[in-house]
Structures are given as structure tokens and as C-alpha cells.
Amino acid sequence: MPRKPLKLAWGVRREGRSLWTRNAVRGVSVRGERRKTDSRIEWRAWDPTRSKVAAALLRTTEDPSKLLPQTGATVLYLGASYGSTCSHIHDQTCGAQNHHGGQVVAVEISPRAVRDLSELASIRPGLVPVLGDARQASQVAPYIRSQADWLPQRTYRLRTKPRPSSGWPASSSDRAGRSAFTEGGQREII
Numbered sequence: 001m002p003r004k005p006l007k008l009a010w011g012v013r014r015e016g017r018s019l020w021t022r023n024a025v026r027g028v029s030v031r032g033e034r035r036k037t038d039s040r041i042e043w044r045a046w047d048p049t050r051s052k053v054a055a056a057l058l059r060t061t062e063d064p065s066k067l068l069p070q071t072g073a074t075v076l077y078l079g080a081s082y083g084s085t086c087s088h089i090h091d092q093t094c095g096a097q098n099h100h101g102g103q104v105v106a107v108e109i110s111p112r113a114v115r116d117l118s119e120l121a122s123i124r125p126g127l128v129p130v131l132g133d134a135r136q137a138s139q140v141a142p143y144i145r146s147q148a149d150w151l152p153q154r155t156y157r158l159r160t161k162p163r164p165s166s167g168w169p170a171s172s173s174d175r176a177g178r179s180a181f182t183e184g185g186q187r188e189i190i
Helices: 052-059 084-093 111-123 137-143
Strands: 006-009 012-015 018-022 035-038 041-046 074-078 103-108 127-131 179-181 187-189
Touching: 012 052, 012 084, 018 052, 018 084, 041 084, 052 084, 074 084, 084 103, 084 111, 084 127, 103 111, 103 137, 111 127, 127 137
Parallel strands: 074 103, 103 127
Antiparallel strands: 006 012, 012 018, 018 041, 035 041, 179 187
């Protein structure tokens, strides 16, 4: 017997271990995800293995709606890549033809990825692709209409002992953040 869908927020629902967003552009998949129609509404599968936001929604023990932006919010998404997660956030924040009046500012440093984001933005009103360095606020600020209401943040912590030869902690797969030392002398990348 199929489980009844659980509404997490407007346009986002959970069915068992899968997440679905109400597709803002009917008939279009962004990265080849599955689509299904339920009483004239098209839903797109949101893969938690490709999106940290989707994984967090499935793994949280708190209210998952607290992890999502409000409809009509201004979202600043740093490191947007090719736009898969951005498109699902757009589904929820902006809706079809941006009827919620939201804005998703998708910042990416790679020109190749921004080319795909630009194509995506041409059919998704409210999605603003920005080619720039997220560490440089002056490159991003002109594209945000007032202030960002929602900013997904990745936090990386290194809990390793320093290498004897170099004095630095073991390598991390993502060095995009600032580093700091905790009270115990352990380095963390924020």
C-alpha cells in the first residue's frame, strides 16, 4: 500500500524516502530526473544523493519546513553548479511563471556551469544566474533585490590531528571556507 504524501512546504512533499517538488515548468526535467503527474500537477523527483539540501530534508529530526525558504523569498545560492538543487528551490520559492514573486540568485564561478544556468533561467522567471566568486560580495550584491532571506550553508569540520611533517591537518575534499581553531586546538573549516 503506497504511503500518503507528507507536505513539507508549499510545492515540496515527501513520499517514503523520496522527495518531490511541484514542477514550475511543466514537461521539463532539469538533470533528467523522474516526473509524475498527480491530479493535473506535475512533480519532479529531488534526488538526495545529488543535493545536500534534499538529504538534509530527509535526515533532519526537526521540522523539515524550517530548512526551506518561504515562498516568495529571496534566496542566495552560492556554488550553484549546473542548477539541479537551484531548480528545486526555484520550484518552491518562485512557482510557475514566478507567481510567488520569489528570487533565486544562483552564483557560480565556472563559466561552463553558468551557461547551463542561463539556459535554465530563460524558462524559469525569478532564477538569476551570476558568474562570479562567492567570496567577493561586491560581485554578488548588485543582483540581490534587497537582502537574502535564505542562504544554504555548507559547514566542513576537520577533526584530525596535524601531520607531523607539515603541521597542517589532513587534506579536505573542499577547501572553500575559512579556517579557524577551536578551543581544543583542533582546526575547523567554516
